[in-house]
Amino acid sequence: MVRPDVVVAGRICIDLYPIRSGLALEDVPSFSKSIGGSATNVAVAATRQGLDTLLLTRTGDDPFGRYAVQELARFGVRTGTIRPVPGMQSVLTFCEMFPPDDFPLYIYRNPTAPDMYLDLDDVPLAEVAASRVFWATATGLSREPSRAAHFAAWRARGRAAHTVLDLDHRPTFWDSAEDAAAAVGPALDLVTIAIGNADECEIAVGERDPDRAADALLERGIELAIVKRGPKGVLAKTADERIEVPPIPVEVVNGLGAGDAFGGALCRGLLEGWPLARTMRFANAAGAIVATRFECSTAMPTGDEVDAFLARRSMDETGGSGG
Template identity: 30%
Template sequence: MPDIITVGEAIIDFIPTLPGKGLADTPAFEKRPGGAPANVAVGVARLGGNAGFVGKFGQDPFGRFLLQTLAENRVDTAAAVITGEAKTGLAFVTLKENGEREFIFYREPCADILLAKEEIHSGYIQETRILHFGTVSLIAEPSRSATYHAVKLAREAGKTVSLDVNLREALWPSLNQARKEITQALQWAHLVKVSEEELNFLVGPGVSLEEGATALLNLGPDLILVTLGARGCYYKTKKSGRTIRGISITPVDTTGAGDAFTAAMLTRLADWGLGHPRQVTSLSPAILEEFCFFANIAGALTCTKNGAISALPLRLEVENRMGLKAK
């Protein structure tokens, strides 16, 4: 049984063959496997962890391609569902010269939204150590109910629940609904990964990292991880908080960097023997700092290649940049 299970969307990312242009000016695109929860599952596996994925795939060439990609990366898909009712979701992603990313999503309807509560295998969820989810699967039914069902099963079984805020504004009916749903999701998570921009969205601009992270902690989580791009990350628990540096790289494509960070953090927690949410609160500052630095490197290395899943690093690559002897 996988130690870490992710639940949510697996989609196709179309990335430009000529970087630095806006979507309207891009002459051609190349397909790449993507979807934040799927990226995290592959990221865990590439770092030597034991990962599983729960989601719904279209019975089409893109769906088969995604399932094949997960299998090739040693991600367990025993609980995956295939449907002929809708096709696999698509996203066109580009990074302009000014560093701004553009997204266009084709998701209405798409297969991952159709994941139903009844298709969640309770035993699969209850036997894992860590369940990870994001907010994209909370936008619409029935995937919203299915996701919360999986989260509740994990909580009731005493497992650790991880959340990636992963705000995709274009997908939500309104920003007010997004803020309300994400705030509710935060109450179910033991650890939360959020970008600095997403933190500002949730708690308001002009708030310090410490104040913003504390506000999220007050909703129920035990650990807040704020990614800061090239500056590294900031972690906050009820006992401590600190900014942890990253490494210097020449970025090519930032797609998937946050997913690599999350995968690295979850992998190290599983390595450490995390089996119960109470253990999150027992992590010492020294351990958290080491884990965060490891995760910062994983995220940074992902930025040195194009795509998301195709750019996720191996454990040896991360450990070499840490100066550690590979196991």
């Protein structure tokens, strides 16, 4: 067994994004095609950061499913466990682009998605347990057998360091917010890092205020709580540190992949053992870069790109050349 740096479990889809922004979907003349889904984007983002990454998911039994696996392989993501669900179609996701902050999504899951059929046969528990980071999203808990597979993976790790739960919440995937809260609650007892925005934190721990939400997560045994604050930046808390990272002003093209870029870069910082402040700045910058780009998976930056972006910002802020 080769020990992966990162194992990611969760959604995969085909993103069909308009080639022109500012148009309602019915007026869009044509679309670009790329792979997407939060977990898939995080896997690509981590790989672009130089990390050996394995994605656990399932695809449709169709040409789009074959395309998804081919694209993952092209990016360097490990795909050896991915198999199609017989008779199911791949998920298609359309969006509208109204920069800087309005990007409606239309996700075609009829009535559910192949990734919800992830089961124990698709989860190499030894690799999950041995991986340096295990990343999963709360949406993976919205249906069986995916929910059971996720809990089996977490139990195999025994709440090891760098066990991440992205609180990612899509209301249409759940029967109700109460159902989501009932599933996410037990998951918090098995992970060490939790990430979410105000809405997602409210579902997980009943708190919207960033500091109170982070504190409530820490009280559940979480070692690192990260609260995304949108235009106000990011708050990260541990038992000993409180780090606020302000937003980075950029000209937004598409804000949909920024959080996933943040996730892949966070994995890099965790595994490099960087101080929390440096990790948050690096991850925040990765998200800002993707917000200036058109697609999601194809937009994920390398570590060198993030470093260069931060260096340019530092020069701009000091008004000097650094020489």
